[in-house]
Amino acid sequence: MxxxxxxxxxxxxxxxxxxxxxxxxxxxxxxxxxGGQGSVDPLQATEMMNHRDAVVIDVRPAADFAKGHIINALNIPMNGFKNQLATLTKYKGKPMVVSCRSGSQSSMACSQLRKEGYEEIYNLRGGLMAWESANLPLTRKKR
CATH class of the missing domain: 1.20.5 (Single alpha-helices involved in coiled-coils or other helix-helix interfaces)
Known part of the structure; x- marks a missing residue:
């Protein structure tokens, strides 16, 4: 054959x-x-958080978020993301860094945020896997 x-x-x-x-x-x-458009690597994200007061949004499920996340990140899981966008209106003028495990889910969340009129939206390129590879800290504390 x-x-x-x-x-x-x-x-x-x-x-x-x-x-x-x-x-x-x-x-x-x-x-x-x-993903290359409007994305940042972990070091750029850290600089935005430290110098521009960027808001970090983690779109992973709550159970994954509880195991470890970027310090001060907000957890808004992709499952129901669109229904929870109202919780972000108070941050509309700030830059936002959206993260997930690898960068794929957060890319979709970035698209959704841009459609809703948010302007400074950045996908964390490589997600938390890249964050950890860069030896940056994670926390288990709730915000």
Missing amino acids: PLLDQLVEFVGNHWYLFLALAVIVGLLTHNLIV
Whole structure:
């Protein structure tokens, strides 16, 4: 059986895996293309927090947030994010750094915030994984 026939048979038998692969590749590509616009690395985010009083919004689920988050971050999980946007109106004039685990979910949250009229919105490139790789601190304390 030629290799191409085996591949076609495998894809036919495991179509859901290839659908998941296509979605992941699409999200990663979207993150690479769109994520570069309005994104900051962990050191730039730290500078914004220290010198411009930037607000950090963590869009991970509450359980993940409780395990460790950026100091003074607000937890507004992606599940229901749109319904909780009213809690951010008092920060509308401030720069916002949006974070998640890897940067993909926060990229979607940034798009939503921009649609709602927020102007200085920055995605934390690489998310908390990049934050930890840069040896920056996390806390478990509630704000």
